[in-house]
Amino acid sequence: MVTVPGGELRRRLGLVDAVTVGLGAMIGAGIFAALAPAARAAGSGLLVALAVAAVVAYCNATSSARLAALYPSSGGTYVYGRERLGEFWGYIAGWGFVVGKSASCAAMALTVGMYAWPEHAHAVAAGAVLGLTSVNYVGVQKSAWLARVIVAVVVTVLVVVVVASLVHSPGHPVEVSSTDVTTTGVLQGAGLLFFAFAGYARIATLGEEVRDPARTIPRAISIALAVTLVLYASVATALLWALGPSGLAQASAPIADAARATGRSWLVPVASTTAAVAALGSLLALVLGVSRTIFAMARDRHLPHVLAAVHPRFGVPHKAELLVGVVVAVTAATVDIRTAIGFSSFAVLCYYAVTNASAATLSRAEGRPARLVPVIGLVGCLVLAFSLPVLSVAVGAGVLAAGAAVYLLRKRRSHDD
Template identity: 60%
Template sequence: MPEGLARRLGTTDAVVVGLSAMIGAGVFAVFAPAAAVAGDWLLVSLALAAAVAYCNATSSARLAAVHPESGGAYVYGRRRLGPLWGYLAGWGFTVGKTASCAAMALTFGAYVLPGLERPLAVGAVAALTLLNLFGVQRSAGVARIIVVFVLAVLLAVIVAGLVGDDSVTFGWFSYSPLPYDPYAPDIWGILQAGGLLFFAFAGYARIATLGEEVRDPARTIPRAIRIALGITLVVYLLVAVAALRTLGPVLLATRPAPLSELVREAGFGWLAPVVVAGAAVATLGALLALLLGVSRTVLAMARERDLPGALAAVDPVRQTPRRAELAVGGAVIVLLLVADLREAIGFSSFGVLAYYAIANAAALRLHRDEGAPPRAVPVTGLALCVVLAATLPVTSVVAGLAVFAIGLTIYAVRRRRADR
């Protein structure tokens, strides 16, 4: 364990970190594509996504207590399952979170400048990558400010949706998205929406990375995860209820900036600029954090020679992984030029679900004296990760499998060269 890391963080601090990772840009973007496939059963899909998130976070927390190192499931997979599984976890995280960056950038553009969201998204990624090259990072204090502001915006959206004019929908089940009966659940649609909604919960495992800096991590981290997930679920549930009441599943599914549309339809049009500001702050904050996180994972994988060693270079003056940051920023921009928001969210969910499937498998290898979670938790998490990944939109599944096939090919070639 590195020297000099003081255990100063308590449960409240850890909860704030978790909320800053979860209460972010995903809530402004993910309900539209999820409503398109789940319709009035969106709340069931949300509960399913929350259950998967809980299992994944619990497994990650127990693994983090045993392996307090940077890299998350990349490290857990290597230690518990072997180098190949660690590599696949790291590869899934890298490609999945690169797609998350694209989704965040597109969400920013959709709220701030509809119709020109793609060029604005490219500009945002380029600007934040440039900032990262100079070592600009979001401090814990700024993260707290962002959390408070975004929560205030979402509270305003919830109030507007619950008390405003709902004449557009005439109640809960006025609209039915395309050819299905809202009273009869479409199991495939519910599962697919659960996989898409999982995108909004991504980030909870950041609490597990605090293992070196929290007091009594074995007790504090699981408790903080439960509290942060509970708060996030309540907020997302209320947003979903407000959106369904005011817009109905059809309008919710077809609007690029659904929460702005919600306050307008509810008769609170003056709140729309506030929602835009909240979305902009949340997406830019999340995008900055994601670009930093992915570039550091690329750096770690390059140091282990699981990615080209040239990406492990660190700028001697600013102490930043400049090549890794440029590579990640370039990859996100390329993705922005070829993918839309739903494709980016689906592809991101596929990669991250694969990542957490490996984390749950690694947790199954923990022993009782290492604080292993109840076996049902990682088993359920692993099974649900596989099911939700398989039921994502076909384009997301095909693209995800293709990217993992490319990753396996790269791994095999590099290992063969290393063995010569």
């Protein structure tokens, strides 16, 4: 075994692995956790909301790719904000990512439980978190391999559901009706759907473990986002056709309900099993991303430095991974999934606001994207964040403010000493 010197991680992931990690995060979250809540908010304007979310996600992906190529280290926007805007904004981004994505992990774990064993969803969710933490602990290569299998299964089954829904279900016209569509509803739906797109950040947060990061990271982000957008649009259209806007809004398991509407009974258990598998894939990538950000923040002593330890045999930040596993398992055993999604969406949108603000400071020589890209991304993130339900905004803002207060208090004590 190769010992990792100086607390650095080994670069073992290629383009396919990096793309797969991003797809595993996005596809599980988007299809099985965000479509129905977004339909409740946006009504027949769901596809419009999806387009809005995609534009913001594209801007964020472009900004993330340029920054990741310049700063190919673990931590994502925590590193970008620190280097481009100052230590405080890097800390706020890292804090928002850790707390927001921890909530995302809990939501994905609960999705696994709801599809696998609804009567004991919380217990299954906690067990899933602990199981995947064990996979991550023995090395990220094994995690990437598992994610590749999960993504292949999920995409295959979703394509079958899409085709069956369009061909065999009774059919509802897919059109925007002015009776159930409002600007606020579409923006709120876009904010919830953005929760689904945010998985490409997992690629950036694995910056220290990707080979040739300046070339691999931008390509992986673009490919993962494009594939996911095509899949999302296809599935959303098929579900609107099979269930109608109101039916999709009320569905607790929309993919399974769409399969049921086709009259193909064999497809229902296949879709339900796939939902659990997809959520596992998303959970796998989410836990990877959160642990790497904690690792980076601990290395800079914004979190306890003991969390910056790298396992001498497996080459992973094992103490950070164990902490994430325990916290998320406890959260998944106790929280409500809708609360987790709303809070996560607000925190992650604020995180990407810092990403775009950081990208706006790049010079042309440093690979700055077209000037409008980070501007649209920044404004879009803030608009979508504050269009979310009032409770989500209030709780999210309170948690971010608490993190800022801790940072400022620690800086004052350091200055006094």
